[in-house]
Structures are given as structure tokens and as C-alpha cells.
Amino acid sequence: MDKQPASSWSIHTRPEIIAKYEIFERVGSGAYADVYRARRLSDNLIVALKEIFDYQSAFREIDALTILSGSPNVVVMHEYFWHEDENAVLVLEFLRSDLAAVIRDAKRKKKNKKMGEEEEGGVGFSVGEIKRWMIQILNGVDACHRNLIVHRDLKPGNMLISDDGVLKLADFGQARILMEPDIVASDDNKLEDKDGETSIEPPEVIPDYENSPRQGSDGKELEAMSKDEYFRQVEELKAKQVVRDDTDKDSNVHDGDNSCLATCTVSEMDDDLGGNSFSYDADEALDEREGLMTSCVGTRWFRPPELLYGSTMYGLEVDLWSLGCVFAELLSLDPLFPGISDIDQISRVTNVLGNLNEEVWRGCVDLPDYKSISFAKVESPLGIEGCLPNHSGDVISLLKKLICYDPASRATAVEMLNDKYFSEEPLPVPVSELYVPPTMSGPDEDSPRKWNDYREMDSDSDFDDFGPMNVKPTSSGFTIEFT
Numbered sequence: 001m002d003k004q005p006a007s008s009w010s011i012h013t014r015p016e017i018i019a020k021y022e023i024f025e026r027v028g029s030g031a032y033a034d035v036y037r038a039r040r041l042s043d044n045l046i047v048a049l050k051e052i053f054d055y056q057s058a059f060r061e062i063d064a065l066t067i068l069s070g071s072p073n074v075v076v077m078h079e080y081f082w083h084e085d086e087n088a089v090l091v092l093e094f095l096r097s098d099l100a101a102v103i104r105d106a107k108r109k110k111k112n113k114k115m116g117e118e119e120e121g122g123v124g125f126s127v128g129e130i131k132r133w134m135i136q137i138l139n140g141v142d143a144c145h146r147n148l149i150v151h152r153d154l155k156p157g158n159m160l161i162s163d164d165g166v167l168k169l170a171d172f173g174q175a176r177i178l179m180e181p182d183i184v185a186s187d188d189n190k191l192e193d194k195d196g197e198t199s200i201e202p203p204e205v206i207p208d209y210e211n212s213p214r215q216g217s218d219g220k221e222l223e224a225m226s227k228d229e230y231f232r233q234v235e236e237l238k239a240k241q242v243v244r245d246d247t248d249k250d251s252n253v254h255d256g257d258n259s260c261l262a263t264c265t266v267s268e269m270d271d272d273l274g275g276n277s278f279s280y281d282a283d284e285a286l287d288e289r290e291g292l293m294t295s296c297v298g299t300r301w302f303r304p305p306e307l308l309y310g311s312t313m314y315g316l317e318v319d320l321w322s323l324g325c326v327f328a329e330l331l332s333l334d335p336l337f338p339g340i341s342d343i344d345q346i347s348r349v350t351n352v353l354g355n356l357n358e359e360v361w362r363g364c365v366d367l368p369d370y371k372s373i374s375f376a377k378v379e380s381p382l383g384i385e386g387c388l389p390n391h392s393g394d395v396i397s398l399l400k401k402l403i404c405y406d407p408a409s410r411a412t413a414v415e416m417l418n419d420k421y422f423s424e425e426p427l428p429v430p431v432s433e434l435y436v437p438p439t440m441s442g443p444d445e446d447s448p449r450k451w452n453d454y455r456e457m458d459s460d461s462d463f464d465d466f467g468p469m470n471v472k473p474t475s476s477g478f479t480i481e482f483t
């Protein structure tokens with residue numbers, strides 16, 4: 001949904017919010033939300049108020065954070081405000097920094113050291129620090145996956161960090177619950193519209209989850225909802241959503257930093273290739289009915305091959321690939337696959353892992369875009385070891401358990417946590433020894449667009465970055481081969 005530019009003031013005029021919070025400056029904004037620092041009047045607690053402009057995003061974030069309440073490595077949602085026809089406002093614990101800022105700080109120190117400037121640190125993270133960051137991330141991802149929640153946008157900028165070094169997964173606006181977890185709700189969720197019809201909405205306010213998870217706005221223990229009831233309510237919500245989605249169809253798929261192969265190529269092919277085009281439906285609200293999901297999720301650098309090739313049937317494994325990219329970045333301080341376009345993203349993965357074919361992933365030929373784009377044979381792929389030349393064989397093989405084509409081969413978060421790497425010397429440092437820089441990474445620090453700017457590219461066409469290519473017509477459209 002389009003960000004509504006005029007709405008940022010609205011949070012200041014909502015009586016139910018200003019009665020409880022003093023709102024300070026805006027501390028961040030994303031594609032779907034503005035975030036403010038605020039003080040809870042009752043006890044002076046500093047919190048973050050996240051005003052979300054997109055219905056689906058708000059619904060997903062509230063749903064996921066409700067289920068994950070009590071997970072130590074997931075951001076705490078204290079309560080939320082959501083009236084019909086107003087943006088949802090989530091009250092979150094305030095976290096000053098994020099992993100992107102931590103990595104950026106380490107990289108800055110390393111660069112300064114090379115230039116002869118004396119500063120503590122300067123060699124990147126110690127192994128013990130990397131282990132402690134990874135354990136925290138893995139614990140957060142494990143909590144999500146145990147509840148069948150796929151985050152779909154894991155990246156350093158979405159891993160917030162408290163002053164004392166505790167890392168928390170945040171930004172669940174793209175999360176999906178794959179099956180029915182232990183969902184709870186209360187009768188208070190039912191609202192009547194003006195015709196007297198009953199509809200289901202999240203309760204207006206949920207009290208502090210930290211001490212009393214699973215309570216309704218009246219403080220009563222919430223009742224477990226049956227599976228049938230859960231799906232009935234989901235259907236009702238979807239029916240409401242479709243109306244809104246129809247008006248927002250375009251903006252749903254055209255987020256610059258989250259660009260998809262399909263989104264990019266449709267327009268470019270129309271322009272450049274004489275109207276030959278292909279497309280697939282990325283309107284998730286509609287696809288959901290057939291059990292499909294959009295491939296247009298996540299930030300490009302962390303997006304797994306199955307999504308880059310347009311898959312709409314995928315699972316928790318998409319997070320495991322992103323996790324591997326974050327792990328590699330902690331090790332090298334550089335993004336593993338900093339693609340400047342979606343095709344460049346696939347090309348970078350291919351150069352490291354080799355070509356995607358049936359040998360490495362049986363069934364890959366069925367991916368929607370597999371036959372549309374092929375690369376010349378990569379004779380000697382660089383390999384993960386080539387990307388991280390100064391790291392031990394053990395850590396490389398661990399990373400390879402996440403960065404592999406076949407989603408089914410990827411190690412789960414809990415398998416990773418149980419790997420001996422985390423229990424052998426050098427041991428993970430205590431959380432209190434982790435260095436936390438005083439600021440956030442800033443908007444879109446780890447976004448492809450930023451990287452584009454850095455490289456002073458004046459075009460973001462997927463095709464400009466490549467040399468000669470062969471376009472061959474086929475019965476279903478055409479194929480492109482980059483040579």
C-alpha cells in the first residue's frame with residue numbers, strides 16, 4: 001500500500017494514544033511505517049510507537065508478535081491501537097541500535113586501522129562475538145519457525161539491539177503463518193458495524209505481554225480458538241482485505257528495495273524487447289486462496305534462489321538462506337551477494353554456487369522463471385570458501401548448510417544451534433561484552449538502492465549491467481541467455 005504522506009501527524013492527534021504516551025521525535029521510517037520514540041506516562045518507560053500504513057502489514061506484524069510474545073530474541077509488543085479506518089499503532093520496546101549498525105561500525109574500525117589510525121577493535125569481530133550474535137539470531141528464528149512463522153525479510157537492519165547487547169528480530173510486516181499455531185483470541189475481538197453485522201478485528205488494546213502473555217484487553221485469560229473457528233475468521237478477514245488490496249494492487253508489488261524479477265522484467269521487456277513479456281500474479285491476497293505466496297518478499301541481497309526464480313510455494317527455508325547471508329556478513333563485514341538488480345542477484349549466486357540445475361536441486365526446472373533465464377556455464381564457481389578465504393573449514397561447512405540451492409537441504413535454526421561450532425573454543429562471549437554502537441543503521445542502509453547509489457549507477461535496468469545476451473523466442477515467450 002502507498003505510504004500516506006499526510007498521515008504522520010495523525011498519531012499526535014489520537015486521543016487514546018496521547019492519553020497514555022508522550023510522543024517525541026520520529027526515529028525511523030520504512031516502506032510501510034513511521035516509528036516514533038515515546039514515553040509511557042504511567043511509568044516513564046521509553047517505547048517505540050510504530051504507525052503502520054498498510055493493513056496487511058499491520059495485521060501480519062500484530063499476529064506474529066502476539067504469537068511470539070515472550071520470545072527473548074523477538075521484539076516485545078506491549079500493546080497496540082487499531083480502530084477501523086485508522087492506521088494501526090504498535091507500542092514496541094525501544095531498541096537503540098541494529099545489527100547493520102554493528103557491522104558498519106566494525107567495518108569502519110577495520111578501515112581506520114588499515115589507514116594506521118589507532119582504535120580499539122579494528123580486526124572485525126572476534127569468533128566469540130560472531131558466535132554470540134549468531135546464537136541470538138538463531139534463537140529468534142527458531143522461535144518463529146517453531147510457531148510456523150516465516151519472517152521473509154531477515155536482514156541486519158531488521159535485527160534490533162538493546163543497549164546491553166540483546167538482539168531482537170523485528171519488522172514482521174512480511175511474515176506469514178504457514179499453518180495454524182496455538183492461536184488465541186477473545187470474544188472482545190468482535191466488532192459490530194453500522195448495519196449490526198459482526199466482524200472480527202484484533203482487540204483495540206492488548207496489555208503488556210511481557211508478564212501476562214495471552215490476555216485480552218479486559219485482562220481475562222484468552223480462550224483457545226478451534227481450528228475451524230480460526231480459519232473461518234481468517235476467511236472473513238481476507239474478504240475484508242480483498243477490497244483494500246484491490247485499491248492498492250500496484251503499490252503491493254512495486255517497492256523499490258523489494259523489487260522482484262517479475263516486476264522489473266515486465267516493464268523492461270515491454271520497453272526493450274518489443275512487447276514480449278511474462279508475468280505472474282504477485283497479489284498475495286488472491287494467491288493465498290490457492291495456498292500460494294508471493295515471491296516478491298524480502299530485501300534482494302538476502303532473497304533466496306527459489307524466490308528469485310519466482311516460486312510461490314515455499315517455506316521456512318527462505319529464512320535460512322537469509323540467515324546464511326547474515327552469517328557471512330558477520331564473518332567478512334561485507335554483504336555476500338550485493339546484487340544491483342534481480343538478475344544480477346541470480347548471477348552473483350550462480351558465480352559462487354555454480355549453475356542451478358537438477359543435479360544440485362531436483363525439481364528446480366519447475367520453478368516459474370527457471371526456463372526464462374539461463375546463464376552460460378560457470379566452469380569454476382568461486383564457492384563459499386572463495387568468498388571467505390580467511391575462515392576455517394568448519395565455519396565454511398556450517399555456512400554451506402544454509403547457503404545451498406535446495407531448500408530442503410538447508411539446516412534448520414535448531415540444527416545450527418546444536419552444531420559443535422557454538423560449543424567449542426573459542427566460546428561465545430557473554431552478551432554484556434558485545435559492543436553496541438549508539439545509533440541505528442539509518443534508513444535502508446542495507447538496501448540494494450543504497451548500493452546502487454554508492455556505485456553511482458544511473459540506471460537500475462536489470463539488463464544494462466550485462467554484456468551480450470541472446471534472446472530466443474520459445475512457444476511460451478522467450479529465454480534470455482547471458483554470455
Ligand SMILES: Nc1ncnc2c1ncn2[C@@H]1O[C@H](COP(=O)(O)OP(=O)(O)OP(=O)(O)O)[C@@H](O)[C@H]1O
Pocket residue numbers: 027028029030031032033034035048050075092093094095096157160170171172173440442443
Ligand atoms: N522497536 C524499535 N525501536 C527503535 N527503533 C525502531 C523500532 N522499530 C523500528 N525502528 C526504526 O524504524 C525503522 C522502520 O521500522 P521498520 O523497519 O519496522 O518499518 P517497515 O516500514 O516495516 O520497514 P521496511 O521498509 O524494512 O519493511 C527501522 O529501520 C528503525 O530505524
